Amino acid sequence: MDKGFLERPRASAEAQRLYDADVERVGFVMNLSLLWAHEPTLHSGLFDLFERAAKAGGLTFRQRSVLVAACASVMGDAYCSLAWGNRLASVAGADVAGRVLRGEDDQLDADDRVLAEWARKLARDPNATAAGDVQALRDAGYDDGQIFGITTFVALRIAFATINDSLGAQPDHELLLAAPDPVLEAVTYGRACG
Structure with a gap:
């Protein structure tokens, strides 16, 4: 395990709950x-917001995976790219996941493609979005409330990745071991695996 640039957090019941939830969910x-x-209540609050934003956006697990893989790869965030690239591979196939991580959306259906494009625009330059970009989401069947939820979900993922990357979090070795070849080949950026 690698704690990044911060000292090891002090033991607390909240921290232990965070660790226990990891072990239950992913095995480590x-x-x-x-x-x-260091601040487990911030983690739980942020993850509650993730869930609320995803619900407001009407997002399926696959759609969440597309959004996170697309924005994380543009940011050069290896951790989330590996974690969510693996998740996307589990529901869409390894080749699709690898291509989304490389910015190639030709194997996505039109609805997923518009989500990937939106996520990348938000991660690259949110000030460069235009009304036509929002209209593309409407044309894919999302109403304005869902578009707000989708945008909030991506923005929160960007914030999460920024915190993790800034403080030196390295992708877990287990993520690397679980990644199919197309995902591994696509993630050539970010911090090395821990």
């Missing part, structure tokens, strides 16, 4: 959790 304590254990 994630490097990210060693950072967030």
Whole structure:
């Protein structure tokens, strides 16, 4: 495990709950959790917001995976690219996941493609979005409330990645071991795996 640039967090019941949740969900304590254990209530609050934004956006697991893989790859965030690239591979196939991580959306259906494009625009330069970009989301069937939820979800993921990357979180070795070849080949950026 690698805690990043911060000292190891002090032991607390809240931190232990964070670690225990990792072990239950993925089988190991994630490097990210060693950072967030400094303020576990911020972690739980942020993840509650993720869920609320995803619900407001009407997002499926696959759509969440497309959004996170697209924005994380543009940001050069290896941690979230590996984690969500693996998740996308589990629901869309390894080749699709690898292509989304490389910015190639030709194997996505039109609805997923518009989500990937939106996520990348937000991650690259949110000031460069235009009414036509929002209209593309409407044309894909999203109403304005869903568009707000989708945008909030991506913005929160960008904030999460920024915190993790800024504080030196390295992708877990387990993520690397679980990644299919197309995902591994696409993630050539960010911090090396811990």
